[in-house]
Amino acid sequence: MSDRVGSGSRLRVGVIGAGTIAVGAHLPAILRLRDSLELVAVADVRAEAAKEAAERFGAAHAYTDTRELLDRSDIDAVVICTPEFLHAEQTLAAAAAGKHVLCEKPMAATVAEADAMLDACQRAGVRLMIGHSRRFTPRYQRIREAIDRGDIGEVRLVRENERRPIAMYTAQAGWAGYWAPDAGGGNARPWLEQAAYSQGAALTNAVHEMDLIRWFVGAEAVSVYAESRITDPNAEVPDFITASIRFANGALGATEVVNRLPPGYPVYHLTEVFGRDGLVRALDPAMATLAVTDPTGTTFPANWGTLLQVPIAYESQLRGFADAIAADGPVPLDPVHARQALALSLAAVRSSREGRVVRLDEGEEDAATPAAAVRRGITGSDGTDPDGVGTEGQ
Amino acid sequence: MNASRPNPNNEESHSSLSLAVVGLDGTGEAFARAGMLHPAFRLVTVADPRPERGAAVANRLGVPFAPAYLDVLNDPTLDGLIVAGDMADRATILAEAAVRGRAVLATSPPAGTLTRLDDLILTASEGGARVACPNPWRVVPATALAARQLREPGIGQLLAVFAAHRTKQAMGDPLVELGLPLLDYLVGALRAEVVQVQATAETLFATDGPGEPDTWLLLLRFRTGLIATVELGRSLPAAFPTDSELRVEFAGSERVVVADAENLGVTTYAGDGSVRRNASGPDAHRALLDGFLPAVRDAQAPEESLVTLRWVMPLIEAARRSAAEGTPVSLTRR
Ligand SMILES: NC(=O)c1ccc[n+]([C@@H]2O[C@H](COP(=O)([O-])OP(=O)(O)OC[C@H]3O[C@@H](n4cnc5c(N)ncnc54)[C@H](O)[C@@H]3O)[C@@H](O)[C@H]2O)c1
Numbered sequence: 092m093s094d095r096v097g098s099g100s101r102l103r104v105g106v107i108g109a110g111t112i113a114v115g116a117h118l119p120a121i122l123r124l125r126d127s128l129e130l131v132a133v134a135d136v137r138a139e140a141a142k143e144a145a146e147r148f149g150a151a152h153a154y155t156d157t158r159e160l161l162d163r164s165d166i167d168a169v170v171i172c173t174p175e176f177l178h179a180e181q182t183l184a185a186a187a188a189g190k191h192v193l194c195e196k197p198m199a200a201t202v203a204e205a206d207a208m209l210d211a212c213q214r215a216g217v218r219l220m221i222g223h224s225r226r227f228t229p230r231y232q233r234i235r236e237a238i239d240r241g242d243i244g245e246v247r248l249v250r251e252n253e254r255r256p257i258a259m260y261t262a263q264a265g266w267a268g269y270w271a272p273d274a275g276g277g278n279a280r281p282w283l284e285q286a287a288y289s290q291g292a293a294l295t296n297a298v299h300e301m302d303l304i305r306w307f308v309g310a311e312a313v314s315v316y317a318e319s320r321i322t323d324p325n326a327e328v329p330d331f332i333t334a335s336i337r338f339a340n341g342a343l344g345a346t347e348v349v350n351r352l353p354p355g356y357p358v359y360h361l362t363e364v365f366g367r368d369g370l371v372r373a374l375d376p377a378m379a380t381l382a383v384t385d386p387t388g389t390t391f392p393a394n395w396g397t398l399l400q401v402p403i404a405y406e407s408q409l410r411g412f413a414d415a416i417a418a419d420g421p422v423p424l425d426p427v428h429a430r431q432a433l434a435l436s437l438a439a440v441r442s443s444r445e446g447r448v449v450r451l452d453e454g455e456e457d458a459a460t461p462a463a464a465v466r467r468g469i470t471g472s473d474g475t476d477p478d479g480v481g482t483e484g485q
Numbered sequence: 486m487n488a489s490r491p492n493p494n495n496e497e498s499h500s501s502l503s504l505a506v507v508g509l510d511g512t513g514e515a516f517a518r519a520g521m522l523h524p525a526f527r528l529v530t531v532a533d534p535r536p537e538r539g540a541a542v543a544n545r546l547g548v549p550f551a552p553a554y555l556d557v558l559n560d561p562t563l564d565g566l567i568v569a570g571d572m573a574d575r576a577t578i579l580a581e582a583a584v585r586g587r588a589v590l591a592t593s594p595p596a597g598t599l600t601r602l603d604d605l606i607l608t609a610s611e612g613g614a615r616v617a618c619p620n621p622w623r624v625v626p627a628t629a630l631a632a633r634q635l636r637e638p639g640i641g642q643l644l645a646v647f648a649a650h651r652t653k654q655a656m657g658d659p660l661v662e663l664g665l666p667l668l669d670y671l672v673g674a675l676r677a678e679v680v681q682v683q684a685t686a687e688t689l690f691a692t693d694g695p696g697e698p699d700t701w702l703l704l705l706r707f708r709t710g711l712i713a714t715v716e717l718g719r720s721l722p723a724a725f726p727t728d729s730e731l732r733v734e735f736a737g738s739e740r741v742v743v744a745d746a747e748n749l750g751v752t753t754y755a756g757d758g759s760v761r762r763n764a765s766g767p768d769a770h771r772a773l774l775d776g777f778l779p780a781v782r783d784a785q786a787p788e789e790s791l792v793t794l795r796w797v798m799p800l801i802e803a804a805r806r807s808a809a810e811g812t813p814v815s816l817t818r819r
Pocket of ligand 1: 107108109110111112113134135136137140157172173174175177195196197222223224225282294295
């Protein structure tokens, strides 16, 4: 339990997971917000990564065991930047330790895990926020504002297409993603491409699209049909997904995500919101190159920054989180939205697997999927489940 | 524009083939304009089942207007007919032209169901008509170029296809009106067989009562495993930036080809990060008339006839069934 909650003083933060998104976005944002945030410690199972990040971003402590970070009484909140199959376990541990949690998207690997996170944080009286960073990106905020102002009338159809060049991550030297629990620090395949840890495009990026579509439509999804594909013969999870979604208010949503485009292809994003009276469209056709710039520590290509406004979005997301804690108020993005986006993404995964339209009220399939079974094997490999959750009993 | 007006006294025009356009929607008018400019054709008259609309277009173009369109279909001095107009009109005019054994260029789609299409095929064959029904997307510069680029080496493994055709027009069922030519084009360009379709149809924008859906979302699975995402929409809000928009994207592992028919351009994203934009080509209606020429002048069977389109009807009908039943529908090889 932390010895104080940071009202009036700086919020003391620990970062769990010092990989791509932590080093590329969260840690630089913490640094930029140092007037109101203090980075106390970084934890990562890769000792070198934890140490390097701590040194670079000015944390006094680096751990390989997250438990040690959570045991510190001078930490008020944690930012969880590990892969999604660890989000529930680590959030529950953080809540039990009395830490507020800002956790990366996707919220968890299953809806049951997401519910456990909501429940645990509520019971522990700590804030939980999920890093659906696009909600904090100016261009999406402008779109939502246009909808709210009534510029385009009632929203009837939302399309969200996203394409990524294959080398967006992998071309980066020493990419953290090659880490995997059973790779022994080696780099067999990135965890993102292994069925044991990832669902592929559905949770890597389509969960963003699902969240944005829900946000713009302003209603709950009723059903989804999806087709997915593994186009990379070496990968175990789909790098392509396309889905059609029906919403309770009669609107439709549609998304297509392709993650294996040529290395030089610009990160591409198309957002179209059709209302009864008009249309909002955002397209990134002009980003023709994949230049890498690194002035403040970001390792993302410049066009990624242009597209998603990474520095601005992560900063404003973090500020919102910190302000909510300081003011003892609600976080700016209710984690229930992240839970719903996850449910929709997982329903799309199920639809593509079972070849049928999946209704959201069917509930989650038994989590005894191959991926869940493998995860169980990993998190409970020593026969214990330290936080009493893991992925068991979902 | 005077020079392009039909001029019976023009010597050159004596040697050209006489043409009439029946059915004066936007496409009919565009064909009439192209016919006026085409060196091999002489636009003699235009007609429409709805005389007021026909008269207005004729006036705009400065060509003679025939108040009774059946007179045009019966006129033995005409070498060729172009049949356009709204779906319902078009099918009727087409049947009447077919039964008279004329050389007809029918705008796509010629019919909304397989039964109606087969009726037309039978009528045309019994009447001895030569009915060309070319797919415009095969000649519109952007889509034609995109299809050619698909065949060039260098696109790599095809990862995904996305196509959207949307319009402000309040037309009939967009699955047929927009979908039939687009699906025919996609399958032709990809040279692959569709094995399954899943369709979501909804009336999202149209305010003309609970008619046919105005929006279709189709997910097509090809035998190769490729998935195409297709969106079709009519009756878009008046504020929609263009009258009609078509975007086709072929995403390959080495190259991405994007055809934007509105701007008549193709953008190619290559693996080395280079982006190439191609200039637009010749007018599509002109190209369609070029293709129609042998059928009129030499009485040849048209390359793309009603029969050519027959294959796509089962796909359209599978999409309808999928939307009605809420399940994907597989298409088995006959
Ligand atoms: N919001 C966004 O737009 C966005 C962008 C990228 C990634 N993400 C999300 O962020 C999360 C992390 O993604 P990433 O790309 O940074 O992954 P990554 O593989 O680059 O980094 C994960 C890090 O977690 C560390 N780690 C693994 N197990 C750990 C444990 N038990 N305790 C502590 N550290 C551990 C790894 O060593 C690695 O450094 C994912 O859920 C991903 O979906 C979000």
